Amino acid sequence: MLNVSIYVNMCDTYRVMTTESSSSALAIACCAPLERQPLSAGDAVSIARAMKAMSDPARVRLVSIVTSSASGEVCVCDFTDPLGLSQPTVSHHLKILVDAGILHREKRGIWAYYSLIPGALGSLAELLSRV
Amino acid sequence: MLNVSIYVNMCDTYRVMTTESSSSALAIACCAPLERQPLSAGDAVSIARAMKAMSDPARVRLVSIVTSSASGEVCVCDFTDPLGLSQPTVSHHLKILVDAGILHREKRGIWAYYSLIPGALGSLAELLSRV
DNA sequence: CCTTTTCATCGACACTCATCGATATTGGAG
DNA sequence: CTCCAATATCGATGAGTGTCGATGAAAAGG
Numbered sequence: 001m002l003n004v005s006i007y008v009n010m011c012d013t014y015r016v017m018t019t020e021s022s023s024s025a026l027a028i029a030c031c032a033p034l035e036r037q038p039l040s041a042g043d044a045v046s047i048a049r050a051m052k053a054m055s056d057p058a059r060v061r062l063v064s065i066v067t068s069s070a071s072g073e074v075c076v077c078d079f080t081d082p083l084g085l086s087q088p089t090v091s092h093h094l095k096i097l098v099d100a101g102i103l104h105r106e107k108r109g110i111w112a113y114y115s116l117i118p119g120a121l122g123s124l125a126e127l128l129s130r131v
Numbered sequence: 132m133l134n135v136s137i138y139v140n141m142c143d144t145y146r147v148m149t150t151e152s153s154s155s156a157l158a159i160a161c162c163a164p165l166e167r168q169p170l171s172a173g174d175a176v177s178i179a180r181a182m183k184a185m186s187d188p189a190r191v192r193l194v195s196i197v198t199s200s201a202s203g204e205v206c207v208c209d210f211t212d213p214l215g216l217s218q219p220t221v222s223h224h225l226k227i228l229v230d231a232g233i234l235h236r237e238k239r240g241i242w243a244y245y246s247l248i249p250g251a252l253g254s255l256a257e258l259l260s261r262v
Numbered sequence: 263c264c265t266t267t268t269c270a271t272c273g274a275c276a277c278t279c280a281t282c283g284a285t286a287t288t289g290g291a292g
Numbered sequence: 293c294t295c296c297a298a299t300a301t302c303g304a305t306g307a308g309t310g311t312c313g314a315t316g317a318a319a320a321g322g
Contacts, residue, residue, distance in 0.1 A: 033201050034200060038195040051183075054182040057175040059179070068166055068167045075268085076270095082169070086312055087269070089310070089312070093310090110267060111267095124259055128259075131185075218298085218299075219281080221299095222299065226301095240288095241298050
């Protein structure tokens with residue numbers, strides 16, 4: 001299917017004019033030249049996906065509880081009470097954080113222990129600097 | 132209304148036991164002590180809100196186009212074509228980025244110029260390090 | 263075997279959000 | 293003042309998401 005843009009502005013007309021002939025029209029146009037190549041659509045999706053993992057207050061607190069733990073390992077039952085959320089909801093958020101590569105899950109006996117993947121938050125911050 | 136937790140686990144029972152009497156039950160429990168205080172609910176909401184602003188691929192690309200611009204100023208008409216989105220949708224995303232304190236909007240004549248607020252992305256990355 | 267405990271998954275619901283077309287608003291040009 | 297171009301806002305809609313209760317899965321113990 002063809003991607004047809006309905007919204008047409010004169011700004012694009014100015015761009016075509018300036019690249020093909022004179023540059024006198026640039027002064028009154030709004031089009032700004034690029035200094036470097038913007039992020040590709042794929043890179044933007046990756047960055048947005050990583051940010052979305054930390055875009056919920058419950059998940060931010062989950063990560064905070066892990067980083068605040070002395071042992072670095074926290075089991076699910078330690079999350080439910082301080083957050084005031086049900087156990088299925090906590091498990092749901094933990095899964096999102098694991099899928100995003102932020103938390104690590106290790107099952108030992110009955111309990112599931114969650115720990116922070118080293119450098120995960122750092123690489124998340126580094127992604128922001130690349131935008 | 133009273134907040135009643137339906138989900139009850141023995142882990143909490145262990146915690147009460149250890150704080151009130153001996154600590155022999157701690158070894159078999161899953162409860163981990165805290166090294167420092169986790170983020171408050173309010174702080175978590177603030178951080179999550181900031182992250183949500185960058186949790187959409189279109190908004191990530193919008194910011195990237197601004198930072199890639201030689202002049203540092205980009206008008207709306209420069210956003211629509213590379214993103215393949217309609218003009219109302221682009222305006223919608225730009226408003227979210229402005230409200231989040233990431234972009235600055237300046238209306239000059241017919242056009243609206245958007246520029247990056249200095250240090251906005253840096254403080255966003257700094258927020259992550261505080262989790 | 264059966265029971266208990268922890269945790270994940272499922273199904274459903276309400277709510278939010280990204281997107282668009284239509285319309286309003288603003289500012290320049292004639 | 294009238295027309296037009298650029299942008300913001302509105303209303304609607306379909307997709308996504310957070311939340312929960314109910315249920316399933318797995319492990320430990322009797």
